[in-house]
Amino acid sequence: xxxxxxxxxxxxxxxxxAFLYLPIVILVVYSFNASRLVTVWxxxxxxxxxxxxxxxxxxxxxxxxxxxxxxxxxxxxxLGTLAAVSLTRMGRFRGRLLxxxxxxxxxxxxxxxxxxxxxxxxxxxxxxxxxxxxxxxxTTLTTCFVTVIVxxxxxxFDRSLEEAAMDLGCPPFRTFMTxxxxxxxxxxxxxxxxxxxxxxxxxxxxxxTTGPGATTLPIRIYSEVRLGVKPEINAICTIMIxxxxxxxxxxxxxxxxxxxxxxQVALGVQV
Amino acid sequence: MLGxxxxxxxxxxxxILVPYLWLAIFFLAPFVIVLKISLSxxxxxxxxxxxxxxxxxxxxxxxxxxxxxxxxxxxxLATDSLYLLSYFxxxxxxxxxxxxxxxxxxxxxxxxxxxxxxWQPMLVMAVVLPFWTSFLIRIYAWINILQRxxxxxxxxxxxxxxxxxxxxxxxxxxxxxxxxxxxxxxMVLPLYASLEKMDESLLEAASxxxxxxxxAFWLITFPLSLPGVAAGAxxxxxxxxxxxVIPDLLGGSESQMIGQTLWTEFFSNRDWPVxxxxxxxxxxxxxxxxxxxxxxxxxxxxxxRA
Numbered sequence: 001x002x003x004x005x006x007x008x009x010x011x012x013x014x015x016x017x018a019f020l021y022l023p024i025v026i027l028v029v030y031s032f033n034a035s036r037l038v039t040v041w042x043x044x045x046x047x048x049x050x051x052x053x054x055x056x057x058x059x060x061x062x063x064x065x066x067x068x069x070x071x072x073x074x075x076x077x078x079l080g081t082l083a084a085v086s087l088t089r090m091g092r093f094r095g096r097l098l099x100x101x102x103x104x105x106x107x108x109x110x111x112x113x114x115x116x117x118x119x120x121x122x123x124x125x126x127x128x129x130x131x132x133x134x135x136x137x138x139t140t141l142t143t144c145f146v147t148v149i150v151x152x153x154x155x156x157f158d159r160s161l162e163e164a165a166m167d168l169g170c171p172p173f174r175t176f177m178t179x180x181x182x183x184x185x186x187x188x189x190x191x192x193x194x195x196x197x198x199x200x201x202x203x204x205x206x207x208x209t210t211g212p213g214a215t216t217l218p219i220r221i222y223s224e225v226r227l228g229v230k231p232e233i234n235a236i237c238t239i240m241i242x243x244x245x246x247x248x249x250x251x252x253x254x255x256x257x258x259x260x261x262x263x264q265v266a267l268g269v270q271v
Numbered sequence: 272m273l274g275x276x277x278x279x280x281x282x283x284x285x286x287i288l289v290p291y292l293w294l295a296i297f298f299l300a301p302f303v304i305v306l307k308i309s310l311s312x313x314x315x316x317x318x319x320x321x322x323x324x325x326x327x328x329x330x331x332x333x334x335x336x337x338x339x340x341x342x343x344x345x346x347x348l349a350t351d352s353l354y355l356l357s358y359f360x361x362x363x364x365x366x367x368x369x370x371x372x373x374x375x376x377x378x379x380x381x382x383x384x385x386x387x388x389x390w391q392p393m394l395v396m397a398v399v400l401p402f403w404t405s406f407l408i409r410i411y412a413w414i415n416i417l418q419r420x421x422x423x424x425x426x427x428x429x430x431x432x433x434x435x436x437x438x439x440x441x442x443x444x445x446x447x448x449x450x451x452x453x454x455x456x457x458m459v460l461p462l463y464a465s466l467e468k469m470d471e472s473l474l475e476a477a478s479x480x481x482x483x484x485x486x487a488f489w490l491i492t493f494p495l496s497l498p499g500v501a502a503g504a505x506x507x508x509x510x511x512x513x514x515x516v517i518p519d520l521l522g523g524s525e526s527q528m529i530g531q532t533l534w535t536e537f538f539s540n541r542d543w544p545v546x547x548x549x550x551x552x553x554x555x556x557x558x559x560x561x562x563x564x565x566x567x568x569x570x571x572x573x574x575x576r577a
Binding site: 004005006008009010011012013016017019020021023024026027030037079080082083085086090093095099100101102103104105106107108109110111112113114116117118120121124136137139140143147148172173194197200201203204207208218221222225226228229233234237240241244245247248 | 282283286287289290291293294295297298299300301302304305308375376378379381382383385386387394396397398400401403404405406407408409411412413414415416418420422452455456459505506509510512513514515516520530533534537538543546547550553554557561564565568569
């Protein structure tokens with residue numbers, strides 16, 4: 001749209017953004033509050049960050065979550081990219097409808113259902129639950145997000161480059177490696193980041209599929225939060241927000257190179 | 272030549288099969304198991320349900336297994352008002368939240384689409400960014416605000432709007448605040464995407480022909496944004512029905528949403544067949560909106576971008 005924004009437009013966007021950011025800002029500010037009470041401002045302090053450093057349970061949960069997120073995001077990026085290539089470059093194949101159904105369904109499937117069903121699968125095939133079952137569960141969940149992101153990039157770019165290479169006798173695999181892959185790398189990176197942060201964030205599916213010795217950070221935070229607000233939780237949340245904000249800035253810098261605005265919008269919608 | 276063709280076919284097969292098999296094993300097969308256990312009965316054993324399919328017993332084993340399946344869990348769901356009430360509560364919360372999201376999200380998306388072109392990617396980023404921070408953290412942030420000695424009561428007391436601290440937390444109001452807060456990007460982004468690509472000349476034509484701005488909005492802009500409305504509503508409604516974290520942390524204990532009921536049946540009552548039956552019934556409830564959403568998604572991703 002070309003016409004300028006009206007005052008009403010400006011106010012609604014401003015209020016919307018304030019609504020989205022105010023609670024997060026409050027959380028961050030209060031993680032530096034010396035007082036234990038939310039309503040009492042006791043001055044700036046790093047006391048809750050120091051407490052956090054002594055909290056073995058939170059730290060080990062954070063380390064487990066980080067490893068789960070790294071492994072599952074990496075696996076999901078490989079699987080998701082293959083799935084996106086299958087759906088956009090392989091034409092028709094048997095079972096395609098079922099395949100695309102399986103790709104899109106987890107995006108909207110309630111987490112309690114995905115979690116419960118995966119747990120029952122692990123019980124049925126007699127696998128001990130723990131670290132690796134959470135990795136598998138998160139890989140399954142996040143693969144679909146990677147697929148959608150990579151797929152929208154694969155649809156978005158000019159296929160004539162690939163066709164030219166193939167016409168000149170370049171085998172499909174080499175065409176993919178030398179032409180397609182460099183063009184979709186930003187989307188793959190964005191997909192990995194999204195998978196990583198989704199895994200780091202997940203409480204429900206991890207609760208179902210975890211076992212002894214594999215308490216992830218959200219599970220730990222959840223059990224603390226149920227008992228009430230603790231300033232240490234504000235501190236760990238602030239650290240997580242900082243990590244995610246940094247990751248987002250980096251990934252947006254990567255995506256900016258190459259992706260047009262239209263595609264970014266499409267990507268945002270898929271997210 | 273034939274050899275090359277063969278290897279090409281093999282490569283193609285591997286590319287398709289690897290993700291296909293992964294999803295079939297870890298996404299599709301589990302549903303079959305859930306369906307099977309929802310037809311089983313709860314027992315005090317490990318695993319806590321019967322019958323267990325014994326494949327070594329061959330055909331006879333399969334026959335006794337099938338004979339032992341029962342609809343008992345589904346019968347319980349249909350007769351015990353606890354389950355019916357929580358399904359109803361889930362649908363109610365999801366419907367009201369979706370309407371609230373639409374009412375709040377549309378002006379935001381519209382304002383974003385009207386903003387100067389150069390600002391728009393930044394505004395999109397600003398709306399997406401909170402989505403990247405943890406869901407749990409965002410809900411937790413609201414506990415800081417809504418609890419009895421929290422910030423909201425503090426501000427209201429200081430402004431003398433209320434005299435005694437109000438109970439915001441553990442109420443339906445808190446659930447709606449949490450839902451609207453968490454799902455706002457899901458509503459705003461599809462709406463923005465459909466508003467942003469609208470053809471401005473249509474509005475100019477309407478205005479040249481003497482159509483007042485509000486009428487032009489109602490006759491042109493709004494109908495053209497309907498695909499975005501549908502996508503935004505589905506993307507909010509479907510996950511909200513099955514939501515667990517928000518009602519559990521912000522809501523009260525008097526009535527549960529269906530995700531909480533499933534969680535309680537599974538983790539507290541250890542009744543796996545009933546938990547599975549709840550999951551199957553929930554899936555049945557969401558089947559129509561999910562299929563509708565999948566068609567929208569497929570159309571936008573595979574049919575080129577219209």
